[in-house]
Amino acid sequence: VGGILKEPPMHVVHIAVEMAPIAKVGGLGDIVTSLSRAVQDLNHNVNIVFPKYDCLKFEHVTDFHYQRCYSWGGTEIEVWIGKVEGLSVYFLDPQNGFFSTGCVYGRGNDAQRFGFFCHAALEFLHQSGFHPDIIHCHDWSSAPVAWLLKDHYMHYDGLSKSRVVFTIHNLEFGAHFIAKAMVYADKATTVSHTYSKEVAGNPAIAPHLHKFHGILNGIDLDIWDPFNDKFIPVSYNSENVIEGKQAAKKALQQRLGLKKSDLPLVGIISRLTHQKGIHLIKHAISRTLELNGQVVLLGSAPDPRIQNDFVNLANQLHSSHADRARLCLNYDEPLSHLIYAGSDFILVPSIFEPCGLTQLTAMRYGSIPVVRKTGGAYSSLNNVLLKCTNTVFRLLLPQGLYDTVFDVDNDKARAEAQGLEPNGFNFDGADGSGVDYALNRAITAWYGARDWFNSLCKTVMEQDWSWNRPALEYIELYHATKK
Numbered sequence: 431v432g433g434i435l436k437e438p439p440m441h442v443v444h445i446a447v448e449m450a451p452i453a454k455v456g457g458l459g460d461i462v463t464s465l466s467r468a469v470q471d472l473n474h475n476v477n478i479v480f481p482k483y484d485c486l487k488f489e490h491v492t493d494f495h496y497q498r499c500y501s502w503g504g505t506e507i508e509v510w511i512g513k514v515e516g517l518s519v520y521f522l523d524p525q526n527g528f529f530s531t532g533c534v535y536g537r538g539n540d541a542q543r544f545g546f547f548c549h550a551a552l553e554f555l556h557q558s559g560f561h562p563d564i565i566h567c568h569d570w571s572s573a574p575v576a577w578l579l580k581d582h583y584m585h586y587d588g589l590s591k592s593r594v595v596f597t598i599h600n601l602e603f604g605a606h607f608i609a610k611a612m613v614y615a616d617k618a619t620t621v622s623h624t625y626s627k628e629v630a631g632n633p634a635i636a637p638h639l640h641k642f643h644g645i646l647n648g649i650d651l652d653i654w655d656p657f658n659d660k661f662i663p664v665s666y667n668s669e670n671v672i673e674g675k676q677a678a679k680k681a682l683q684q685r686l687g688l689k690k691s692d693l694p695l696v697g698i699i700s701r702l703t704h705q706k707g708i709h710l711i712k713h714a715i716s717r718t719l720e721l722n723g724q725v726v727l728l729g730s731a732p733d734p735r736i737q738n739d740f741v742n743l744a745n746q747l748h749s750s751h752a753d754r755a756r757l758c759l760n761y762d763e764p765l766s767h768l769i770y771a772g773s774d775f776i777l778v779p780s781i782f783e784p785c786g787l788t789q790l791t792a793m794r795y796g797s798i799p800v801v802r803k804t805g806g807a808y809s810s811l812n813n814v815l816l817k818c819t820n821t822v823f824r825l826l827l828p829q830g831l832y833d834t835v836f837d838v839d840n841d842k843a844r845a846e847a848q849g850l851e852p853n854g855f856n857f858d859g860a861d862g863s864g865v866d867y868a869l870n871r872a873i874t875a876w877y878g879a880r881d882w883f884n885s886l887c888k889t890v891m892e893q894d895w896s897w898n899r900p901a902l903e904y905i906e907l908y909h910a911t912k913k
């Protein structure tokens with residue numbers, strides 16, 4: 431790795447459809463921003479080409495200005511430039527209204543809109559005279575970049591030397607696009623080692639293992655920094671973690687109208703989809719209340735039936751447990767910071783999780799992750815079909831959770847092999863008894879072994895889940911595309 435730091439700077443262009451904090455739906459948005467910043471910090475030149483959605487959070491864009499206009503695909507496309515978290519972003523605004531839809535996804539023609547965007551982005555790079563070393567695309571939504579570049583732009587000087595890196599954040603969506611991009615990409619990655627092994631047998635991946643790598647995601651230490659976070663009341667690091675978290679818990683209780691007493695507080699921050707283990711989330715809420723804890727859920731469901739179901743649950747709990755349960759069924763980035771800081775535990779009971787950022791962010795804020803580790807009895811049987819709240823799933827290991835959370839009672843050796851102390855509670859299986867096994871131990875420790883629990887908070891805060899190492903692995907991979 432030392433050697434790659436001496437190599438000349440590269441020009442990397444990400445073509446992506448989510449970016450935190452201007453248009454983030456899930457982890458993809460976090461990663462586009464934080465990976466770009468980490469690589470830029472290592473002195474490479476990084477740009478992002480992005481749709482100019484009408485719903486962009488423009489307050490997070492600085493130096494925003496119109497640059498020029500070009501014609502492509504039967505429409506005029508305006509190019510706007512701005513800075514987001516210190517990154518130079520080119521915003522494309524086609525006048526055909528493709529990105530004036532009030533949302534990132536969910537218009538029924540997402541594949542058409544994003545396919546158009548990918549081609550328009552390459553055309554923009556070509557017409558602007560860019561010579562990027564690497565064009566990095568992500569998931570099904572910018573997968574077309576891989577083949578559009580090779581099919582249409584390789585004979586142009588500017589782009590003929592560009593190499594494509596394709597990252598799979600979630601193989602569950604857009605399998606057809608992903609399979610095709612795997613053929614054309616020079617290198618492909620996915621977001622944890624265990625997930626890369628899990629999907630190695632997938633017909634989209636299997637023929638391309640020679641160019642496929644697992645690189646764990648990191649979190650951006652500047653964006654997620656309890657010592658410098660305007661959304662929490664007291665700045666803290668591992669030295670004053672207990673004081674900082676107590677103040678954050680009080681502020682959270684105050685803001686959500688919960689009883690301001692010292693009770694164990696379980697936080698859940700999640701898209702509410704079956705992937706995230708909805709039945710386990712509901713079970714954990716009741717179990718926490720039975721154990722006299724408080725619970726705060728921040729989440730929203732793209733499926734209106736699931737959203738309604740949670741609205742009903744919220745109404746019920748807000749009357750039966752007004753002082754101990756609060757479900758906030760929307761998307762709220764500032765509130766998520768206060769929950770990460772003010773919770774004792776962050777629960778992530780996903781049915782599958784390619785990497786998962788929530789448990790990493792939790793640790794950065796000194797909250798202890800409680801996560802689902804394996805499919806238990808089913809885990810050895812990949813591709814087992816599980817009937818799960820009316821949806822049929824392939825039951826896989828929650829891969830990234832396995833790679834990053836090591837149980838305090840059961841995973842000492844596995845943690846040690848990674849040079850780490852155990853850092854959380856995990857459970858097997860996909861039913862309530864698994865959740866109980868982890869939550870009971872977690873909450874019992876909180877009540878009965880507070881000194882030990884406090885030292886665990888300090889330990890997890892000191893673990894390094896940043897981009898420090900993964901960014902170097904990406905840079906090494908970028909260089910390897912040329913070999």
Ligand code: ADP
Binds near residue numbers: 460729761786
């Ligand atoms: P996924 O990409 O599958 O949604 P990740 O764990 O990789 O899962 O990333 C989820 C990201 O989205 C985290 O940064 C989490 O804090 C954030 N998040 C999820 N739901 C919400 C919400 N309702 N409000 C604010 N942030 C949320």
